[in-house]
Amino acid sequence: MVSYSGFPAVLEGYSDAKWISDSYEIKSTSGYVFTLGGSAITWKSSKQNIISKSTLESEFIALELVGTETEWLRNFLANISLEIKPTPSVSMRCDCQAAIAIAKNKTFNGKNRHIRLKHNVIKQLLKDGTIFMDYVKSEVNLADSLTKPLWRKIIDETSRGMRLEPI
Numbered sequence: 001m002v003s004y005s006g007f008p009a010v011l012e013g014y015s016d017a018k019w020i021s022d023s024y025e026i027k028s029t030s031g032y033v034f035t036l037g038g039s040a041i042t043w044k045s046s047k048q049n050i051i052s053k054s055t056l057e058s059e060f061i062a063l064e065l066v067g068t069e070t071e072w073l074r075n076f077l078a079n080i081s082l083e084i085k086p087t088p089s090v091s092m093r094c095d096c097q098a099a100i101a102i103a104k105n106k107t108f109n110g111k112n113r114h115i116r117l118k119h120n121v122i123k124q125l126l127k128d129g130t131i132f133m134d135y136v137k138s139e140v141n142l143a144d145s146l147t148k149p150l151w152r153k154i155i156d157e158t159s160r161g162m163r164l165e166p167i
Contacts, residue, residue, distance in 0.1 A: 011036050011077065013070050014093045014136065016143035017048075017062035019055040027051055028058035031146030032066045033162060034073060040162035042073070045146035059096035063103060064118035066092060067125045074130060089129050093136040095144070100133045 011034065018029045027050075033043040048065075052058040070090045094100055103122045125131045138144055145158040 009037055010091070011070075011073065012091045012093065013066050013131075014141055014143040015059075015062050015066040016095060016138075016141055016147045017055070017058040018147040019052060019058045028061070029147045030058075030062035030065050031143040032062070032069060033142040033146065034069070035142070035162065036077070038163060040142070040164060042069075043143075043146060043162070044069075056096065056098050056102075059094065059099040060102060060118060060122075063092070063094060063099055064121050067122050067131060070131055071125065090131050091134050092131045093134050093141060095136055095138040095141045097135055100135055103133055 014033045014035075016031045018031075020026065020028055027047045029045060030048050031043075031045040034041050048058065048061050050061065052061055070092065074088075074090060102119065103126065122131075126133070139154075140161070142158055142161050145155050
């Protein structure tokens with residue numbers, strides 16, 4: 001069961017990725033959680049559609065996925081009748097400071113074309129004011145439990161952070 005209070009009407013996104021951990025895996029995992037008014041409204045965990053060469057690349061691929069979802073959610077919420085509209089700019093929380101730095105960098109100096117395209121998407125969302133980027137420690141990143149096997153205590157804390165209550 002999810003508990004909603006509705007206040008404050010702030011849309012927040014949390015992004016995380018897990019780079020391939022053993023030789024049997026080929027693709028990394030992306031995960032995201034969106035909260036509105038402090039409660040989870042959508043979440044996803046999935047394999048990435050391209051192969052990343054590093055942890056940084058896998059985090060950046062996840063950021064682009066979350067950025068695209070943010071744009072869709074923001075437009076969706078603007079078109080439904082809510083008593084209080086969410087803030088226009090969405091806080092994107094990521095636990096990878098290097099990915100945030102690359103996203104905020106005006107130029108992309110990487111060699112990989114697929115990452116350059118994702119950088120352009122994130123750069124445009126930042127420029128338009130659709131999103132702004134915040135660093136969050138892994139321990140409080142709500143998306144962390146969607147990408148990695150975790151201790152029961154961390155899963156319980158993440159669930160409480162998303163306002164998921166046991167039935």
